[in-house]
Amino acid sequence: MQKAMQTGMVVAVILAVLTIVEYVFAVNFDDDTIRFIGLSFAAVGKAALIVYYFMHVYRLWRVEEAH
Amino acid sequence: MAVIAPAEAHRPVHDHLKLNRAGLWLFFFSESVLFGLLLTARFYLEGIQREELDQLLGLGITIVLLLSSVTAFTAETAIEHDNRKLANWGLIATIALGVLFAAGVGYEWSIAHFHRDEAFGTLFFTMTGIHASHVISGIGILVLVWVQLLRGRYTSRDHWPIAGAVMYWHFVDVVWVFFYPALYLVN
Numbered sequence: 657m658q659k660a661m662q663t664g665m666v667v668a669v670i671l672a673v674l675t676i677v678e679y680v681f682a683v684n685f686d687d688d689t690i691r692f693i694g695l696s697f698a699a700v701g702k703a704a705l706i707v708y709y710f711m712h713v714y715r716l717w718r719v720e721e722a723h
Numbered sequence: 724m725a726v727i728a729p730a731e732a733h734r735p736v737h738d739h740l741k742l743n744r745a746g747l748w749l750f751f752f753s754e755s756v757l758f759g760l761l762l763t764a765r766f767y768l769e770g771i772q773r774e775e776l777d778q779l780l781g782l783g784i785t786i787v788l789l790l791s792s793v794t795a796f797t798a799e800t801a802i803e804h805d806n807r808k809l810a811n812w813g814l815i816a817t818i819a820l821g822v823l824f825a826a827g828v829g830y831e832w833s834i835a836h837f838h839r840d841e842a843f844g845t846l847f848f849t850m851t852g853i854h855a856s857h858v859i860s861g862i863g864i865l866v867l868v869w870v871q872l873l874r875g876r877y878t879s880r881d882h883w884p885i886a887g888a889v890m891y892w893h894f895v896d897v898v899w900v901f902f903y904p905a906l907y908l909v910n
Binding site: 661664665671675691695702706711 | 741745748771778782786789790793795796800801803804806889890893896897900901904908909910
């Protein structure tokens with residue numbers, strides 16, 4: 657359990673950092689196109705982290721024990 | 724009286740689990756179409772233009788929702804390891820943070836200075852409204868599984884309702900990951 661929780665906490669910190677970076681980037685960057693692209697990359701990255709580590713999408717095609 | 728066929732009665736539990744998971748992911752897919760269309764409408768109608776919104780409030784409710792995903796993850800991980808006490812607190816924290824997020828959206832609605840007749844106003848109220856309705860239904864589902872947890876219903880080998888409710892909560896979080904920059908940060 658400790659390992660799973662550690663992984664979750666690391667992902668949570670990355671998500672928090674990405675959210676802050678996203679905000680600072682959007683508030684301070686003037687070029688609309690680059691800002692839009694940067695925000696899109698950040699959103700896709702955050703979504704991928706949540707879908708993989710929190711929603712365990714890989715379990716869909718993995719044979720495992722019952723819940 | 725319904726008779727259960729022997730083959731059905733002895734179907735391995737993990738088959739049911741795989742079906743449950745596949746069904747939930749199909750549901751997420753159909754929901755993604757809905758939210759994707761809302762995002763498309765937002766950029767089609769307004770481009771990257773937007774009205775002024777309370778930036779700190781937007782950032783605050785975003786962090787609250789991300790934090791609730793962490794507590795939901797904690798609850799699921801805890802019950803996977805038969806730690807009911809931690810699962811209990813994880814679910815309580817998730818529900819509380821969900822209520823806080825919904826209250827934040829409600830407050831944002833109350834101070835939003837643009838009118839619902841404007842294109843951005845319509846998009847803002849529709850997107851945040853549909854998302855908030857998912858948050859509120861998610862809170863309801865979490866309360867239901869929390870009550871069942873208190874009754875001792877779940878174990879490490881049988882906790883699909885918690886896993887499913889938590890996955891739904893994470894999905895709601897993923898949607899906000901896209902809605903937040905689209906509504907608050909572009910332009």
